Amino acid sequence: MKNIFKIFTIGLLISTVSCEDYSEDLNTDPNNFTDAPGSLVIGQAELEVIKLSESQASRYAGLFTDQFSGCDRQYIPYETYAVTTGDFDDTWDDLYAAGVAQSQYVQDKATIDGDNVLLGVAQIMEALLFGEAAALFGDVPFSEAGDPLLFPNPQYDKQSDVLAGVQEILNEALTNVGNTKVSNAFGGTIFVQNDATWSQIAHSLKARYFLISKNYTGAYTESRLGITSASGDLLARHGVNTGEKNLYFQFTQEQRGGYLGLCNSPYLLRLLDGTTPRLLATPGDSNRLDVYFDTANSEVNTNDGGYFAIDASFPIISFVETKLIEAEAAARTNQDGNTPFNTVRNYLALEYGGTFPPSTATGDVLINQILEEKYISLIGSLQVFHDTRRTNNALNIPIKGSTNSSVPQRFLYPQIEINANTSFPGLIEIFTKTEVNN
Numbered sequence: 001m002k003n004i005f006k007i008f009t010i011g012l013l014i015s016t017v018s019c020e021d022y023s024e025d026l027n028t029d030p031n032n033f034t035d036a037p038g039s040l041v042i043g044q045a046e047l048e049v050i051k052l053s054e055s056q057a058s059r060y061a062g063l064f065t066d067q068f069s070g071c072d073r074q075y076i077p078y079e080t081y082a083v084t085t086g087d088f089d090d091t092w093d094d095l096y097a098a099g100v101a102q103s104q105y106v107q108d109k110a111t112i113d114g115d116n117v118l119l120g121v122a123q124i125m126e127a128l129l130f131g132e133a134a135a136l137f138g139d140v141p142f143s144e145a146g147d148p149l150l151f152p153n154p155q156y157d158k159q160s161d162v163l164a165g166v167q168e169i170l171n172e173a174l175t176n177v178g179n180t181k182v183s184n185a186f187g188g189t190i191f192v193q194n195d196a197t198w199s200q201i202a203h204s205l206k207a208r209y210f211l212i213s214k215n216y217t218g219a220y221t222e223s224r225l226g227i228t229s230a231s232g233d234l235l236a237r238h239g240v241n242t243g244e245k246n247l248y249f250q251f252t253q254e255q256r257g258g259y260l261g262l263c264n265s266p267y268l269l270r271l272l273d274g275t276t277p278r279l280l281a282t283p284g285d286s287n288r289l290d291v292y293f294d295t296a297n298s299e300v301n302t303n304d305g306g307y308f309a310i311d312a313s314f315p316i317i318s319f320v321e322t323k324l325i326e327a328e329a330a331a332r333t334n335q336d337g338n339t340p341f342n343t344v345r346n347y348l349a350l351e352y353g354g355t356f357p358p359s360t361a362t363g364d365v366l367i368n369q370i371l372e373e374k375y376i377s378l379i380g381s382l383q384v385f386h387d388t389r390r391t392n393n394a395l396n397i398p399i400k401g402s403t404n405s406s407v408p409q410r411f412l413y414p415q416i417e418i419n420a421n422t423s424f425p426g427l428i429e430i431f432t433k434t435e436v437n438n
Contacts (some may be wrong), residue, residue, distance in 0.1 A: 009404050028201045033387070036107030037120055039186070041102050045125040046190040048099035050236040053133060054247040054314045057091045057411070059260060061385035065375070068300070071263035079264065080401030081408050081430060083300075085415040091136070092414040096145065096352045099129040104146045117198070120176030121186045124202050127169040128316075131209045134162035135386050136411045138434035139425060145256065159435040163196040163213045169211075170202045176204065182234065189237075192313045197233030200225070211325050212386050213436055221328035223340075226322040232346060235313035248308040248380065252300060261299040267398050269293060271376060280361075280369045283355025285376075291352065292379055307379065320344055321383060324374045331367050341370050347375070369397055387438050410431045 004026070027319045052058075061066040063078050070079030077083075087215040103126035111120035133140045142162045142395045144154035177198035182191060185431070197346035204226030227233065245254075262269055270276040272289035315321070323340045331337030342358040349356040359369050372395055373386050376389055388397055389409055399407055408430045418424050 015078060037104040038113065038115070038122070041109070042045060042106045042118060042122055042125070042186050045102040045106060046123060046187070048094050048102065049125055049128055050190070050314070051247065052091070052094045052099065053316050054236060054380070055094075055251070057094070057132075057136065058380050059248075059251070059381055060087075060091075060383050060411070062380055063260075065388050066400065067268035067379055067384065068174065068260050069262055069264040069266050069269075069374075070259065071261045071298075072258040075256075076258040081404060082357055082401075083412060083430065085412050085418060088411050088414045090317075092417060094132045095129050099128055100146060103129065116176040117178070117180050117185050120180075120202075121174040121198060122430050123169050124171035124198060124205065124270045127166045127173065127202075127209075129170050129203055130162055130169070131205070131212070132168040132382060134159045135212050135248040135434075136382070137210075137413060138410050138428070140419075141423075142267040145300060156425050157247060160213065163436065165207050167206060167218075170206050173202050174199055174314075181366065189405065191234070192235040192237045193296070193318070194232050196227055196234065200227050200232060201234055201317060202362075202430055204317045204325075205383045207233045207325045207329075208317065208383065211329065212390060214390065215243065215305065216329040219325050220333055220335065221320050222327035227317065230351075230395060233318040234316040235318075236316060237313050238313055244306055245310050246312045246314060247301075248314075249302045249310045249312070250309070253302050253310075258299075262295065262299055263379075264400075268376065268379065269295075271372070279365075280359055282356055284349055284352050284356045285415060287352040288376070289355045290294070290347070315378075318378075320347065320377050321374070321381075323369055324377070328367060328370045328374075331363075331370065337366055337370065341366070341373070344373065344377070368394055389433070392437075404431070405430055409437065 027285055037334060060078065060083070063070050063075075064081065070076055103122045106122035107119055107126070110116070128322040130142060134142075138159045140159070140162060141154035142157040142165055144151035157339070173403045179197050179199060182188070182196050182198055182201065183193050192290060203222050206218045207222035207226055210216075210222060238244055265274065265275075271278060271294065272285045274285070278285065289295070291305070292301055292307050293299070294303060294306065300306070302308045304311065306312065327337045327341035327344070330340065338359055345356040345358055359366060361369055370385060371391060374387060378384050388395070392410070395409055397407060399405065409432055410428065410430060412430055413424065413428065
């Protein structure tokens with residue numbers, strides 16, 4: 001996959017090798033690129049990270065964890081987890097053909113050019129994409145992914161091996177990016193301006209994937225090296241122009257109005273409006289509710305100032321996620337989880353107004369308070385789906401559908417992979433736990 005440009009170039013050379021000099025350039029299309037500098041292609045890899053984090057995959061995750069309701073057309077069966085292999089084609093394409101392929105192409109170019117920072121940024125994007133692929137699907141192509149000439153049918157690696165490989169990629173990235181700020185190198189136009197370094201982003205991602213692997217000691221250590229304030233959040237930048245709009249806004253207001261909403265009173269809504277009591281009473285939730293949801297129209301809030309407004313940024317990895325990882329990992333390893341948790345609660349009080357009382361809990365009570373806060377704070381994020389499965393649904397998120405006995409445990413392998421890869425390991429149904437969650 002990383003040779004997406006190389007393959008086309010080789011084919012072009014083969015097809016023209018016997019041409020006479022007088023016909024040289026006769027059929028050259030100046031708009032059909034066969035090569036591009038890595039500094040330009042890195043933006044494509046970053047856009048795929050945004051698309052993965054904010055579009056179809058995150059909508060499915062939100063439905064599966066009852067943050068949203070499926071209210072119309074095909075989203076009605078999705079509401080009760082009735083999905084097919086073809087429903088996951090786009091997500092797989094975002095991960096591999098459009099994401100990993102571009103990241104690895106950039107790494108090749110950066111290596112040739114001796115651009116270590118660009119190399120490291122591309123490695124961070126690749127690590128995130130592989131990490132999410134493993135978290136969502138389980139065993140996935142990794143060691144043989146990215147070289148279609150040598151491995152036209154890449155083997156599937158164990159989920160745990162992929163997550164370990166993600167840590168190795170991020171370690172290499174840390175060496176390459178050093179203390180370079182995101183805003184100064186390959187992030188200032190795609191992401192909202194921030195004051196984080198790429199190293200802090202990488203450490204936060206290491207914490208995320210250690211958490212998914214249930215390595216709580218590693219998650220704790222890395223979280224403390226990650227993003228240190230909300231001004232360091234890695235946020236997808238959006239605007240009002242075509243091609244810039246928030247992806248939830250595009251889906252709910254321009255593409256599939258009425259499909260995704262609040263029609264079945266999702267669990268997240270009930271926590272925020274007080275119908276279901278919080279584990280830690282939070283009066284400020286009434287303010288947060290108005291930012292998240294437009295209850296009058298039974299949909300997510302896409303109005304000005306809403307969480308899903310046309311120009312609303314969307315978190316890829318954030319201070320809140322990092323601190324909640326620290327809090328949970330600390331609580332699970334007999335360390336101070338209250339301080340990082342209450343740091344988040346104080347931040348939320350400033351962000352939304354109202355009262356977000358601190359916690360004095362310990363043990364499992366504290367852990368569940370942290371998980372609930374993360375469930376609410378990371379609305380629309382894939383990480384909520386990962387947490388739900390990792391903890392065996394510790395929050396007792398309602399199971400949808402009268403015949404289902406659990407929330408989904410994975411995404412289905414896509415139809416395009418079934419059709420094209422002879423190494424495809426066979427169908428695994430949606431309620432079968434992945435390796436790290438068994």
